[in-house]
Amino acid sequence: MSACKTLARAALLSLECGLRINQPKCSSSLRFASFLSESQSFSPVRVLSRSYCAVEGSVSAEVTDVRDVTVSAISSLEPLEDLSKDTVEELITNENDVARFMKMERRSKLCDGPQPSESRHWFPYFDQFKAGSTFLNSGEILEALDPYIMDVRKERFRLAVNNRSYSVCLVIEGLSDFGNVSAAFRSADALGFQSVHVVSCDSSKRYKDNRHVSMGAEKWLDIELWDSTKECFDALKLRGYRIATTHVRIDAISIYDMDWSHPTAIVLGNENRGISDEALELSDLHCSIPMKGLVDSFNVSVAAGILMHHAVCDRTSRLGCHGDLTTEERQILLAEFSLRHSKSSISIAHEYAKRKAANQFSKL
Numbered sequence: 529m530s531a532c533k534t535l536a537r538a539a540l541l542s543l544e545c546g547l548r549i550n551q552p553k554c555s556s557s558l559r560f561a562s563f564l565s566e567s568q569s570f571s572p573v574r575v576l577s578r579s580y581c582a583v584e585g586s587v588s589a590e591v592t593d594v595r596d597v598t599v600s601a602i603s604s605l606e607p608l609e610d611l612s613k614d615t616v617e618e619l620i621t622n623e624n625d626v627a628r629f630m631k632m633e634r635r636s637k638l639c640d641g642p643q644p645s646e647s648r649h650w651f652p653y654f655d656q657f658k659a660g661s662t663f664l665n666s667g668e669i670l671e672a673l674d675p676y677i678m679d680v681r682k683e684r685f686r687l688a689v690n691n692r693s694y695s696v697c698l699v700i701e702g703l704s705d706f707g708n709v710s711a712a713f714r715s716a717d718a719l720g721f722q723s724v725h726v727v728s729c730d731s732s733k734r735y736k737d738n739r740h741v742s743m744g745a746e747k748w749l750d751i752e753l754w755d756s757t758k759e760c761f762d763a764l765k766l767r768g769y770r771i772a773t774t775h776v777r778i779d780a781i782s783i784y785d786m787d788w789s790h791p792t793a794i795v796l797g798n799e800n801r802g803i804s805d806e807a808l809e810l811s812d813l814h815c816s817i818p819m820k821g822l823v824d825s826f827n828v829s830v831a832a833g834i835l836m837h838h839a840v841c842d843r844t845s846r847l848g849c850h851g852d853l854t855t856e857e858r859q860i861l862l863a864e865f866s867l868r869h870s871k872s873s874i875s876i877a878h879e880y881a882k883r884k885a886a887n888q889f890s891k892l
């Protein structure tokens with residue numbers, strides 16, 4: 529019986545490999561090295577990488593020198609967490625749950641000081657990751673994690689980062705249907721919007737797990753929670769955004785007549801009540817999606833998709849592309865994605881920091 533089970537498992541694995549063998553492969557030469565400094569004082573743990581037929585994003589490595597790194601952290605980069613246990617509702621009603629996704633050091637929510645780069649748009653991260661008493665920069669993070677992430681996954685990160693922008697962000701005010709929130713998250717990630725803000729959702733209602741709707745997009749977004757509309761709008765204005773609320777009224781301008789190359793926060797309101805009076809009063813302009821039928825509104829998640837898609841198209845026609853991060857910002861965000869990639873990433877980075885501190889001490 530045991531032999532039969534073994535043969536059955538082998539047959540299934542062979543079938544899975546056969547199905548995956550025809551998928552496009554990324555060149556093994558695609559590394560993070562282009563983002564790394566040529567003058568690194570020491571090397572990361574030496575490994576011999578092997579490719580396996582596995583779910584995209586997983587990785588396996590043959591360790592030749594583990595030093596102090598634990599076997600579980602070295603052998604593979606496992607999924608970040610068992611996120612199936614988390615509903616989108618739980619994430620966006622608990623600021624600590626959302627904050628745990630963000631790894632690099634971040635600027636203050638209400639910070640209006642100088643930007644950490646030459647860009648004219650808001651960028652939330654410093655080029656620092658705190659590992660115990662040591663700080664690592666993005667280049668060191670990429671060097672530490674490079675051997676443990678598959679090349680195809682790294683290339684996907686790089687393409688996503690190149691098309692990301694903080695110049696336009698999404699604000700969700702008072703939505704109580706977390707299925708709509710999940711769908712908006714998914715559209716934001718797919719269209720290259722990195723920043724999403726959620727204002728005082730109604731957490732008194734219980735909804736089923738909507739991760740099948742968001743497809744895990746919340747893992748890759750920067751989600752900020754706010755207790756009030758005024759608090760959110762004040763912070764966004766300090767960051768240089770104009771506030772555009774979606775509303776059907778006589779003074780609303782068509783989204784097709786707006787210049788989306790300016791930093792803009794798109795605000796969507798409650799499914800039933802729409803945008804709050806407070807949001808309308810505090811916003812800089814009101815905009816609407818022209819309707820050609822007999823109904824006067826879209827589903828809120830559909831409206832979010834239409835708005836963000838048009839913003840991308842308008843920015844591409846005016847600027848040549850939607851993604852507008854500088855080289856420095858792209859490297860920092862790439863390091864952020866690498867740290868979010870798995871729960872083992874953090875322990876690997878911490879072990880790298882220990883070796884860095886030990887090397888510095890030995891030189892004294």
